[in-house]
Amino acid sequence: MSNSISGQGALAPGFKQRHITMLSIAGIIGAGLFIGSGHAIAVAGPAVILAYVMAGALVILVMRMLGEMAVASPDTGSFSTYADKAIGPWAGFTIGWLYWWFWVLVIPLEAIAAAAVLNSWFPGIETWFFAFGITAFLTVTNLFSVAKYGEFEFWFAMLKIVAIIAFIALGAAVLLGFVPERSASGISQLISTHGGFMPNGFGAVIGALLTTMFSFIGTEAVTIAAAESKDPARNIAKATKSVIWRICLFYLASIFIIVSIVAWNDPLLPVQGSYQRALELMNIPHAKAMVDMVVLVAVASCLNSAIYISSRMVFSLSKRGDAPKMLGKTSRQGVPFMAVLASTAIGLITTALNFFAPTEVFNFLLASSGAIALLVYLVIAVCQLRMRYRLERSRQPIKLKMWMFPVLTWLVIVFILGALTTMVVLPAHRGEVSATALLSIVITALGLLNQRKRSNLKGISERSFSSHS
Template structure:
């Protein structure tokens, strides 16, 4: 191994503008789960789901601030994973580099599968594998042409999600103010608080809601990487990260509050999208198609970000290893893009198209993607540990983008992420993937433990 990082050579071109990062930052905090899974999460926790989102949002903000502070101190870096190697040790860095890259690739495969299903809503006769290949070719092209094109694409993907949520919130407020009646009762802000109970479906379901909501936030750390791709990362990064709490309050809590204003929370079905239900109420007959379009762009946005993030991490990984097979992935295009890293990442994600035509492998694939998602919690914990060590190092920038009360909030965030991981073992649906991710931790952790304690010179 070597201490050399991705900035040892020409770094990827910084082609993103401030408006790109700000919209990507907003879109990055809004997952597909809000549109499709809000009914299920409300079913689990009732109005207390607002508290669950608030708590998780707070700790994700702490984690993002630690990434922001380290990137601010060294804006040459294009991936936060580098800091794990630097401040948590080479062995932890080895585990994080490979685990994060593979986890993000599996996330991309899952999003590509989702994209195919959403497109088949309109074109049911088109094979899923063909849709996946076409979409992957298009988004790979976006990532190979210029960073600015990636930014522009994400800008409009994010805009679609934002407009959909704004439309829901405005519609709900107008309904409440005009005394609109639904088949299940009046639209009223009081619907949220009527028969309020912190654990309406039991304490166990309230706890299970944490793991459901947690994975709606997975991928938020991509924001740090996009900010690092701007001409002025030290100016853009604090703005993008500091606005996260307001976005969570407005887009997540605002949308959920309005949904429960329109429908009494006790009567919201778990298996339907509340967004579809609301837009159908106001006479939009094609509401299902509209929300399908929104979640399609959301999944495509996630896939686009996966290609961007995973390729940067693989490019960095090539510089942090002396393995001969990784050296070609140091190559940069004439437009200063990690071309080989993008192509290889895309090729790995394309395996999803092969899996989709082999029914026997589908269940195994679902298991692997679920297990890999759990690994994000481990990566977040390693980021926080690296941050604690960063504050003790000579690199610590005392007048930088500082975390507030780090000695209190960072250890609390570590405990919280560990708590969420432990809860996975108490839910029958998440238990087996949690066991799988634990096996990964043990097996790959033992491989990482055999690496040099310090990076080789």
């Protein structure tokens, strides 16, 4: 992919090194960590740490595989482009549109979450007004230039990182007894009270694993963003190598602090969220206000990223002939403005459905994206397996290699297939798999039709050229 700007159809390399670094560090920190982790802890107890370890290990391996491909061939379409090359055009079409749909649905989810926080501060203003307002504002910031988006995300990410590090430092100080005026249950809560480390059995850990895996979705987006920087290969390699300590610090350390302070069966845990409940038990004043501010920043960041990622994916699809040609247009600043506007428009429509349509409609749309993250990871693993063999046959130097290839790649594939099978078995997740499968079948059928159409047009063009020559 060319990173130079031509004014029509080319993206500008507007991201600076610090933008990519901060995006890679805080890209996985969303409302799922600050609020959603409370539900996972309530299901699995202190053993939720195992669920986060397994989910984190999966993401680390997937990012290593994606990094290998992205360093060899940086592209704003990322794994969708690699699926096109490694599996077939129908696969690139299908996974690209599924991923776009996933992030388009993130837009209303984060907008609604942000609106709820703002409505609690200003109850006289309707929630839907805040939801549409914040989406419109962040859409405008995405239309200026990729550097402006990078600057917004840089400061959003900085605030999230500072908040999490401050929480971990405070929690550790309280647990170690360095803050005598504050109280906490202590690490003994992990193993000896409230039913021990695994109060609900290993099955509950697997159930929590399915929840925690979706907290990490978005990590792979740094390979999309790095394609709009001046040195994409170097930035991608650096980002994928740092994913291990990011997960260990931000997820595992903070979850360890929380389960050491908050009892897993605390009735307020899933209601208030894990961070707020932990701060309250440490007798920290204004805990709700502080967490609300951090959550607002986190969801605004995720909403901003959702607009960016969905627009770049559909832009890439357009450049490959898998989406309307108009979505491949760029502004003078190298911004795919039509892709941004189209993605946001669909996001706004789904937001409106949440407020003004029957609840079942919005719930079905959300269910349709329930297993997309796992499908994306599966496609990345299959693509890396096939592209690695091609790279080795071509004797092309591989600058960033997957560990223990092909053993770990096959292990990831088996693990993901096992997770999808588990989702089918568990009633709570069966609807998500069914809805995602239905959506995947429809998009795959459209992809095959699109591939046939392109083949026919190519054949007509070749015959026309032959007859004229």
